[in-house]
Amino acid sequence: MRLELTTEQEAFRASAQQFAEAEVRPRAAEIDATDRFPSDLVRRAGEQGLMGVTIPVAAGGAGRGYVSYAAAIEAIAAASATLAAILSVNNSLVAEVIARFGTARQREAWLRSLATGAAIGAFALSEPDAGTDAANQRTRAVSDGAGYRLTGRKVWVANGTAADVFIVFAATEPDIGGRGVSAFLVPADAPGLHASATPDTLGVRGLGCRDLDLDAVRVPAEALIGAAGGGFRIAMWALDGGRVAIAAQAVGVGQAAFDEALAHARRRRTFGRPIGRYQAVQWMLADMATELEAARMLVYRGAAAKETQERSASEAAMAKLYASEAAHRAADKAMQILASAGYRRGSTVERLFRDVRATEIYQGTSEVQRMVIAAHLLAGR
Numbered sequence: 001m002r003l004e005l006t007t008e009q010e011a012f013r014a015s016a017q018q019f020a021e022a023e024v025r026p027r028a029a030e031i032d033a034t035d036r037f038p039s040d041l042v043r044r045a046g047e048q049g050l051m052g053v054t055i056p057v058a059a060g061g062a063g064r065g066y067v068s069y070a071a072a073i074e075a076i077a078a079a080s081a082t083l084a085a086i087l088s089v090n091n092s093l094v095a096e097v098i099a100r101f102g103t104a105r106q107r108e109a110w111l112r113s114l115a116t117g118a119a120i121g122a123f124a125l126s127e128p129d130a131g132t133d134a135a136n137q138r139t140r141a142v143s144d145g146a147g148y149r150l151t152g153r154k155v156w157v158a159n160g161t162a163a164d165v166f167i168v169f170a171a172t173e174p175d176i177g178g179r180g181v182s183a184f185l186v187p188a189d190a191p192g193l194h195a196s197a198t199p200d201t202l203g204v205r206g207l208g209c210r211d212l213d214l215d216a217v218r219v220p221a222e223a224l225i226g227a228a229g230g231g232f233r234i235a236m237w238a239l240d241g242g243r244v245a246i247a248a249q250a251v252g253v254g255q256a257a258f259d260e261a262l263a264h265a266r267r268r269r270t271f272g273r274p275i276g277r278y279q280a281v282q283w284m285l286a287d288m289a290t291e292l293e294a295a296r297m298l299v300y301r302g303a304a305a306k307e308t309q310e311r312s313a314s315e316a317a318m319a320k321l322y323a324s325e326a327a328h329r330a331a332d333k334a335m336q337i338l339a340s341a342g343y344r345r346g347s348t349v350e351r352l353f354r355d356v357r358a359t360e361i362y363q364g365t366s367e368v369q370r371m372v373i374a375a376h377l378l379a380g381r
């Protein structure tokens with residue numbers, strides 16, 4: 001059993017880290033302060049192969065596996081949680097869906113531009129009454145013979161302010177739950193698609209979250225991804241990958257918080273000694289490092305399962321559950337170790353403390369991850 005990245009995986013991780021250190025980290029505070037979607041950095045990330053990491057080279061992607069992708073997301077997140085979240089949506093929730101379920105025409109129209117960063121994708125599943133209960137779609141897609149008209153409201157669509165294309169989920173057959181949900185590719189300039197609100201957020205600022213109103217948006221029949229009624233299954237398949245990426249994002253944020261805490265423990269002196277000499281501080285550092293390493297292993301396990309299995313819901317849920325909660329604890333302990341120096345608005349640890357919280361909420365809350373894991377256990381899988 002190997003517990004190390006292969007040479008190829010490590011090379012991809014290292015190149016992502018180099019990009020993160022040189023170009024992303026210097027921008028992180030500004031992205032947070034202005035809450036502006038970093039379009040230029042996203043374009044640069046595309047040039048590094050980070051917008052379509054697992055998409056085949058022939059289709060414009062980097063042609064890497066999920067472990068390389070997760071390792072790269074961790075490296076980016078250590079510099080900017082926001083950019084890591086943007087990349088995770090474009091990769092796992094949009095490009096991979098089109099690569100796996102799209103028709104030849106859909107792949108031709110969108111895959112290369114999404115994988116290279118020439119276009120940005122977004123995933124519109126959540127609604128005012130369909131967050132955790134995602135199958136409870138109120139958005140309707142009504143067939144008119146040659147196509148569909150989509151009417152409803154989507155909320156919290158990350159990448160939404162900059163997206164060129166949305167995967168929109170809607171009920172083609174209402175009242176039968178998930179089995180009546182279908183997925184559609186909707187270009188951002190489709191008539192009737194309006195941005196209704198832009199939520200102001202605690203963290204991962206600059207993610208370009210947007211609420212969308214769909215006012216009888218007309219799409220041709222070819223906009224359907226997969227079969228009618230297959231949309232919910234597609235969403236869950238996408239989340240198997242997305243949750244691994246969010247787990248990797250959490251590890252990156254937690255690691256950045258740990259690095260800040262370790263440096264402070266060496267530097268800050270009280271009673272004539274560095275605070276790292278006190279056992280109370282040492283134990284916090286030891287717990288942070290141990291939990292983050294455990295989280296990283298679960299991320300790689302989830303990523304390896306995604307590489308080799310058609311579904312990897314339980315492995316992804318375990319990775320996201322543990323990594324997001326471990327990273328939350330790490331950010332909290334980092335704040336304790338930095339004390340007032342961390343609590344000051346504008347400090348790195350203050351930003352990480354805010355950024356990490358979303359990892360326990362989006363792409364399924366921690367409660368949802370526990371539900372998924374328990375369902376697998378009880379089913380004897």
Ligand SMILES: Cc1cc2nc3c(=O)[nH]c(=O)nc-3n(C[C@H](O)[C@H](O)[C@H](O)COP(=O)(O)OP(=O)(O)OC[C@H]3O[C@@H](n4cnc5c(N)ncnc54)[C@H](O)[C@@H]3O)c2cc1C
Pocket residue numbers: 089123124125126127128130131132133155156157158159201204207209358361362363364365366367368
């Ligand atoms: C920054 C951000 C970005 C996002 N980006 C996207 C995006 O790009 N696309 C998208 O579609 N959505 C996105 N979302 C939405 C996100 O997926 C939902 O917020 C999330 O799924 C939770 O839904 P909710 O907020 O409606 O909470 P609710 O569903 O209202 O849940 C409230 C609380 O009740 C708990 N709960 C609910 N049901 C149960 C149950 N059966 N058992 C136990 N506990 C339960 C939940 O865990 C939670 O603690 C984003 C959200 C945020 C904050």
